[in-house]
Amino acid sequence: MNEYESLTQAVIKGDIQLAVSETRKYVDAGADVQSILDKGLIAAMDTVGENFSTGRIFVPQMLRSAKTMQECMNIIKPLFQEGDVTTKGTVVIGTVKGDLHDIGKNLVSMMLEGAGFAITDLGVDVPPDKFVQKAQEVGADVVGMSALLSITMPGMPATIEALTASGLKEKVKVIVGGAPVTEKYANEIDADGYAPDAATAVVEVKKLLGIS
């Protein structure tokens, strides 16, 4: 039982009202915001991810918890000193050029955010140079790419080549996913990681960055 158990449970349940009032309660009591974030919110989302991976909860429940966490974040974010939030790492994510599918990519974004990563979501139809430029600009640790179509999958190796050409490939980890994407394909194109779903993406990104 951690000191933020009531908040953690509210986020796991996806009870926005309760989670928000619990967050306010801890803030008013003078709790450290970083520890509300780490021990209350992120701890909850870790459990949510685990429950999803083991098939105990489903996408709508995961989304509801992520939304609950976002609402709580809206309360504590302004309380951090500028640049004071400790993130687990920075992820630039998007659906590759020519591809407009965003459902899976959005789920991955949300779960990574819930796990404590800073996310820059470039949206859909993202060309290789845009991935590179943004990764450079924000100092990304990870570049995540999604594709749902056989014809747009080559956008992944194209982006990896662009990262290599700019000298960024050594500095970032590349993770890929999407319905037609397989682990084998990820290996072929020299991606660092592959995940079949949003919860696995979180586990994989942590592994790539050496976070336990």
Next chain:
Amino acid sequence: MIIVGEKINTSRPGMGEAVEQRNRALIVRTALDQAQAGADYIDVNAGTFPKDEAVHLCWLVETVQSELDLPLCLDSPNPEALSEGMKRHNGAPMINSISLEEDRFKAVLPIVASQPCEVVALCMGRASMPTTVEDRVEVGKELVAKLMEAGISAERIYVDPLIQPVSVDVQMGIAALGAIREIMKAFPGVKTICGLSNVSYGLPERRLINRSFLALAMSYGLSAAILDPMDRRLMGTLLAVDMLLGRDEYCEKFIEAYQEGRIVEA
């Protein structure tokens, strides 16, 4: 109801290996089984092989048609794969699909206009996925108009309203259903088609959701579905709903399927 058997798809377990290893026997059996279960078209999809998709799709077309006299549904967003697959196809295939995204429309249009075929028009927007009924109808309208302008008759067009998961947005089911109704009303002769499994993504008991959605979609006017005809509960639902909608004279097909043991109770 027109049934497109969905099982020969390299993203399904075992199928990618079967295609890579040229396992003729497994592919032929999967096609024959689906035909016997009531498929009118056999879908072939090699989308997990971005580099060799055309080669694999051609092999699938030749392999399936060497043993089965049914039209295939060539399922790919890749113009080259569609064009090569069509050249090897006997009779008129169903081409799945064309959509409004600029490059794709321009590349697929000459293929579907070049020889007799049926074409699936996917309601994907130019820059984003559709969300509302209106989004879908607007895209569908433009696709139908452009296809007819290119000389493709209404009867050869199947509009796919693009099914999205209700797990992510609970309005997605009713939005697709509404689009089916509006499209059937707006374009006499044009058919509607959809897959069933997207709707249940991210939820438990997906087959229950899929067959409930099929029943609803049929009552909203759906003409064709891409599904697993080996799923006897699903096929039972399909036959029962067809009968309930007054499309099975003397309840013949339903009773026959029961007598042959092809359906089971949900």
